[in-house]
Amino acid sequence: MTQNAPSTFNNMLLIAGFECRKFLFNLRGIIALIAFALVWGMLLLYPIQGASTLLMQPNIKDLIDGLLGNQALNVLFDWPVAEMAIFWCFALYLFPMFSILIAADQFSSDKTRGTLRFYTIRTSKDSLLFGRFLGQILIQGLLILLTILATIALALTRDIGLLLPALTSGALVGVNLVIVILPFTAVMTLLSLYANTARQAMVLATILWTVVSIALLILGNQSSLFEGLQWILPGAQLSNMVNTNGLNSFVYAPIPLLQTAFALFLGRVYIQRSQL
């Protein structure tokens, strides 16, 4: 049998591609995709379309400044495409939640039924870990792309002249959202290695975020020295990112990138030591 020696990098790409195929070409993935499309369809048609119309009212900025202060959401009015501004506010919080849901079963089910043993005898644990993580990012990247295209289409139905600014904003929003979901997916990679089911991984994620948030809040109140610790939790930068747009949003990119690197490092240590 002619065959080339498998390399970790090639196998990582193969595994990532296979994860995408698994999601897109089986019934569960298609159902998830339909549910996702319906949720975003509703969001685009009602809250996003409605809020973007509201955003273009001349006196709404004064109203928001009056309610939340003049620095809270002032950048929202600087977006060239109102629909993209509202999409940004929703997507910034919804995609991390989708990420936790979608990426919860990266390893847990396969580990429980022993399927991972068929893999580890053929490929390195590194290619398995990073391949599945990359696959999840590709799937979520695709979902982000689809929602951005739908938002652009929504903006164009109002004004066809918005094509160029909508494409530019859409590209920046897309890259930012992918960076935002990275640490959430990486934490789910780690949790799904430990958990026996996807549901257990989601429960662990809920406990993790709740307990760590409370702990950070208590520590932050005890001493200002602990305030910096808030950045260890994925999503800590989201409230600050809402009031940014365009390239300015990238100011916060190092935080999720470092969180991702740390979570994947822990995942790598865990998978190398774990008894699959």
Added chain:
Amino acid sequence: MILIQCQGLSKHYGSKKALNNVNLTLESGAPIALVGPNGAGKTTLFSLLCGYLTPSAGTVRILGEAPNSPALLGQIAALPQDATLDPNLTIISQLSFFARLQGMDSKQANQEALRVLNLVDLAEVAQQKPPSLSHGMSKRVAIAQALIGSPKLVLLDEPTAGLDPANAKKIRELVRTLSPSTTFVISSHNLDELEKLCDQVLYLDKGELGQSISMRSSNSGSDYLTLTMESCDSEALIQAVGQIAGVVNITSKQAHVFVIQLDDTANRHYEFETALLTLFKQQHWQYKMLLKGRTLEETLFS
């Protein structure tokens, strides 16, 4: 060629010693049997060889490499106990993906997946998903995955457990056919099956390697015969056979099965067999089987 080498291999689960100071060296060639009672440590030993588990102490070398070494990927394969394929994907898509991970291109991988499914007579289920298969078919598909890429070493943990006799026989034939190019290590409770397939037998008990027997050498120039009778008066048979020249001892631990020990000069020209058949004729006793040597069961547990 040394295939597997274990030195001082131990695995503990908390205070329980699943495997304790196992030393063994296995060479490539005929299939090797791993036997032992439940909880003896067979699956633990398999898992250590495959790199699924890390040893608590000692070393394992397979083809000179540590388990999980990149050099071994695709060189060894296993039928892990109770492992199942992803229920959401077709069998062909999973097997061809495994082949791709072993370095084959897409077309080769597809052909290889079909080849191994053909080996276990299951090419017709290629497009089905695992939940639609019976237990026996799932087991055969799992055996098929272990044969992808013709690895040098295949570890089969209870390969025929749950298979009907006809399919169990097919798997035995398959192992026999592939043995010249692949060394199989087979764990099973079916001693008859192992006897038919394997030469070297490793006996594990309570995590320790009790015996390592070569069936061929233990039976070559053998001083033992195993006699199975249709029906007879056991007492009378033992007495009558015991009087034939050259018989050192005759024992019976199972109904109608007798192990006869001969002195080493007694059986050079079939004098004993001739005398035995003459005795049967005189007594009108019907025999079922006369086996040179002892069965694996007798060898291990006598």
